[in-house]
Amino acid sequence: MEVLSLTAHSAAETEEYGRTIGSLLKPGSFVALQGDLGGGKTCFTRGVVAAVAPESAHLVASPTYAIMNCYGGNVPVYHFDFYRLTGDDDVIELGFEEYFYGAGVSVVEWSERLTELLPEDHLTISFEYTGEDQRLITVSGSGNESTTIMLRLGEKLNNVKKALT
């Protein structure tokens, strides 16, 4: 499986990666965010929303207490935070299918908490704290749709690199 490793040197750069990946997503895409507390998952989500539902990007905040925030747009973004999740039952109660398999984009913080309910086709994005302002972001894809998105992301990042050299 192809894995892309990205280094972000600031919160703004992490948000920019969110925007880049967000611009490649399709209605129904599922983005599983994992990793350290304060790793930048919410920050990254702000970038995704800026690309997918720009009119709502200013609303992005941690939904830790609400479990889910919905950001309206042409394609809506369902932003979940499963930090407090104790088991799949909480997710079932939420009526997750409507979101995970709906026409919007799902972005899930603490997706590690999901077991059986993780959709087969998904992007996994892991955040590692590597310095006060530095994060290592690792992206991989599972399933046809997400593998295609990974290929496009690789091309896009290569083009950015070329433009800078």
Ligand SMILES: Nc1ncnc2c1ncn2[C@@H]1O[C@H](COP(=O)(O)OP(=O)(O)OP(=O)(O)O)[C@@H](O)[C@H]1O
């Ligand atoms: N390179 C970076 N990328 C992302 N955030 C950074 C970076 N450098 C510093 N930060 C800071 O780290 C914090 C990241 O917070 P954020 O809420 O996005 O993390 P999180 O992964 O969602 O945490 P939680 O697990 O609590 O939900 C912010 O205060 C941000 O300003």
Ligand SMILES: [Mg+2]
């Ligand atoms: Mg968060």
